[in-house]
Amino acid sequence: MNGWIVLFVFLTAILASFVQTTSGFAFALITMALWPAVLTIPDSTHLLMFSSFLVISIMTFRFRHRINFHLVIVPSMVAIAGNAAGVHLIGSAPEALLIRILGAVLIVLAVSLMIAGNRFRVKPTVRNASIAGLVSGMMNGMFNIPGPPIVLYYSAATRTKEEYIATTQFFFWIALVQRMILVLLSSPLSTDVLITFPFAITGSVIGMVLGFRVFRGLRQARVQQAVYALMIISGAFYLTS
Numbered sequence: 001m002n003g004w005i006v007l008f009v010f011l012t013a014i015l016a017s018f019v020q021t022t023s024g025f026a027f028a029l030i031t032m033a034l035w036p037a038v039l040t041i042p043d044s045t046h047l048l049m050f051s052s053f054l055v056i057s058i059m060t061f062r063f064r065h066r067i068n069f070h071l072v073i074v075p076s077m078v079a080i081a082g083n084a085a086g087v088h089l090i091g092s093a094p095e096a097l098l099i100r101i102l103g104a105v106l107i108v109l110a111v112s113l114m115i116a117g118n119r120f121r122v123k124p125t126v127r128n129a130s131i132a133g134l135v136s137g138m139m140n141g142m143f144n145i146p147g148p149p150i151v152l153y154y155s156a157a158t159r160t161k162e163e164y165i166a167t168t169q170f171f172f173w174i175a176l177v178q179r180m181i182l183v184l185l186s187s188p189l190s191t192d193v194l195i196t197f198p199f200a201i202t203g204s205v206i207g208m209v210l211g212f213r214v215f216r217g218l219r220q221a222r223v224q225q226a227v228y229a230l231m232i233i234s235g236a237f238y239l240t241s
Contacts, residue, residue, distance in 0.1 A: 001195050005038045009047070009196045013203030014210075017055050021211025023226040024155075024168045025147035027052045027204075029234045032144060039192060045144050046183060046193050051200035053176050055208050060173045063166030071124050071157060071167050075133030075150060076174050082134040083178075086141020098142055103239030106148055110231035124157045136175075146175055148231055155227055165215075 016030040028048055035044035060067070089098070132153035140146035150171055158164040 001192060006196055006199050008038055009035065010199040010203040013051060013200045014207040016052075017204040017207025018211040018214075019207075019230065020052070020055060021059065021208050022215050023230060024165050025151045025172075025227070026230050026234070027055065028145045028147060029230065033234070033237055039196070040190075043190050043193050046189055047196060047200055048144065049176060049180055049183065050193075050197060051204050053173075053180065054201055055204045056169050056172050056176060058208065059165065059169040063162055063169065066160070066162040066166035067170045068158060068163055068167045069170075071129065071154065072171050072174070074126055074129035075136065075153070076171060078130045078133035079137030079140070079146070079150075079175060080178070082137020083141040084137075085134075086138035086143075089138065089142055099238050099241060102139065102143060102145075103235045103237065103241075106231045106235030107239065109148070109152060110228040110235065114225075114228045128153065128157075136171075140175060140179075146172070148234075151227055161215075 012031060012034045016027045019030060020027040031048045031052075032044060035047065039047065132149050135149040136146045139149060151168060154164050154168045154171075158167055
């Protein structure tokens, strides 16, 4: 494998992990926007799952006492059905159309929330939790990107940035474990994934350490602003790609 590819994976893993640590999501958004340029999409997906697992596991453990388990149960259960529906949709609809729909939805949601500001609140009802879990599962099944819907829900339903980060990471951890088991049972990992994996993990750890240092000084409002900005950027990318 070309050394430049390994370096590219290493540097982008630092960036993705840094953003994930400070905002609560976007590891998948960043890596799936960049890694397919040098790896196949299946290899990018597998590398994403296994390299992000360490970061999300550490973040979940670090903030374990701040996890709001009541906010995780319903979305996690509904997301399983959403994931199955997403896999079905991706096989029956043009991928270009789905990607553009994803980009438009992200931009509309982010702009609406930025306009609403601190007035936006989501009550942790079963209905709202089910909607967030279903859409997150569908996006995971279609695009391998479960973050935006559940991030929107938790950023508005939680009370502190620590509770937001902890609850979000625990949801991602559950989703990752389910997906990794399915991947390991269905197909072996390629040689490219095995070669780049140590560099992706190393970069992820470096980005996480840098992100934790920045996170200490962040206020909850700043975290929400970062989330909305990332959604607009990623939405614009998918809308125009």
